[in-house]
Amino acid sequence: MRVTVKEVGPRDGLQNEPTFIQTEDKIAWINQLSKTGLTYIEVTSFVHPKWIPQLADAYEVASRIERVEGVTYAALVPNKKGLEGALAANMDEVAVFMSASETHNRKNINKSIEETYPVLKEVIDEAKRANKTVRGYVSTVFGCPYEGKISIERVISVSERLFELGIDELSLGDTIGVANPVQVQQTLEQLLKRFSAEKMALHFHNTRGMALANVFASLQMGITIFDSSLGGLGGCPYAPGASGNLATDDLVYMLTQMGIECGVQLEPLTEAARWIEEKIGRPLMSHHLNVVRGNR
Numbered sequence: 001m002r003v004t005v006k007e008v009g010p011r012d013g014l015q016n017e018p019t020f021i022q023t024e025d026k027i028a029w030i031n032q033l034s035k036t037g038l039t040y041i042e043v044t045s046f047v048h049p050k051w052i053p054q055l056a057d058a059y060e061v062a063s064r065i066e067r068v069e070g071v072t073y074a075a076l077v078p079n080k081k082g083l084e085g086a087l088a089a090n091m092d093e094v095a096v097f098m099s100a101s102e103t104h105n106r107k108n109i110n111k112s113i114e115e116t117y118p119v120l121k122e123v124i125d126e127a128k129r130a131n132k133t134v135r136g137y138v139s140t141v142f143g144c145p146y147e148g149k150i151s152i153e154r155v156i157s158v159s160e161r162l163f164e165l166g167i168d169e170l171s172l173g174d175t176i177g178v179a180n181p182v183q184v185q186q187t188l189e190q191l192l193k194r195f196s197a198e199k200m201a202l203h204f205h206n207t208r209g210m211a212l213a214n215v216f217a218s219l220q221m222g223i224t225i226f227d228s229s230l231g232g233l234g235g236c237p238y239a240p241g242a243s244g245n246l247a248t249d250d251l252v253y254m255l256t257q258m259g260i261e262c263g264v265q266l267e268p269l270t271e272a273a274r275w276i277e278e279k280i281g282r283p284l285m286s287h288h289l290n291v292v293r294g295n296r
């Protein structure tokens with residue numbers, strides 16, 4: 001069995017950080033990440049800089065990183081304007097995003113769910129014309145900070161629409177980290193009746209420390225693609241309660257210990273985590289870094 005780890009730290013990890021990380025530092029960090037064996041890095045997002053000030057330097061970062069062969073470099077885009085930026089920076093892949101929750105969708109991208117589809121259709125069509133692959137995120141799959149539980153019918157409906165619009169892969173977001181392993185398996189049971197496991201990724205936040213348990217539950221269902229953020233950085237500013245993502249270093253540790261190949265080396269990953277930790281100016285939350293620091 002082989003698992004693909006998709007590093008979202010430079011985007012999801014940094015987007016919630018209040019202190020601006022210098023453009024040069026973001027670039028240097030991504031360059032380090034490119035040498036860890038990771039095959040996928042989401043480097044930034046081309047959203048409105050007023051909404052996410054930390055990533056206002058998206059074009060500079062995306063266009064100046066050193067590309068390593070075999071690594072897919074992706075960026076999040078909300079609309080056509082965002083896509084233009086991502087194409088200008090020659091991203092390999094773009095990721096569109098929306099929420100299974102009406103309220104979170106509005107708070108995050110200022111549109112209803114129905115209003116979002118034509119915007120994403122335009123992005124997906126144009127990205128395809130430019131020979132790019134497209135990833136589609138669905139947020140709040142396992143619970144919403146505004147609406148609470150989200151019905152499985154809603155998750156299925158949004159996912160189906162995104163596949164109909166042409167996404168190549170679906171990433172299911174536990175935006176605020178409320179999922180538990182049984183819920184993950186029940187949700188996947190329904191989705192796997194409709195979409196193949198190879199086209200689905202899980203994107204866990206670790207608010208309640210359940211992300212690794214949720215990964216294990218997903219692995220048992222045949223899922224082999226997981227999003228994570230180095231050191232456990234992360235969160236969505238438009239989803240109160242969203243804390244760090246599943247930490248890439250903890251994920252890689254678990255997979256390696258379980259004998260599951262992922263191709264990522266823990267040592268350079270640890271160095272890259274300690275490097276960005278210094279720039280951020282506070283200890284990152286992953287279990288692995290705590291062990292490395294000698295706190296455990």
Ligand code: HMG
Binds near residue numbers: 052172236
């Ligand atoms: P809006 O205000 O409705 O946009 O924002 P608009 O289309 O009405 O345009 C208003 C102005 O914004 C115009 O400028 C546009 O040109 C400009 P003006 O004519 O007034 O001078 N504009 C842009 N500027 C730069 N880049 C753009 C862009 N688009 C329009 N792409 C918008 C709508 C989607 C832009 C806004 O709501 C936004 O940027 N939202 C981003 C929120 C965000 O990034 N959230 C975090 C990422 S999602 C997440 O973290 C979840 C995930 O990790 C999965 C999970 O955990 O569940 C993916």
Ligand code: MG
Binds near residue numbers: 173203205236
């Ligand atoms: Mg996220």
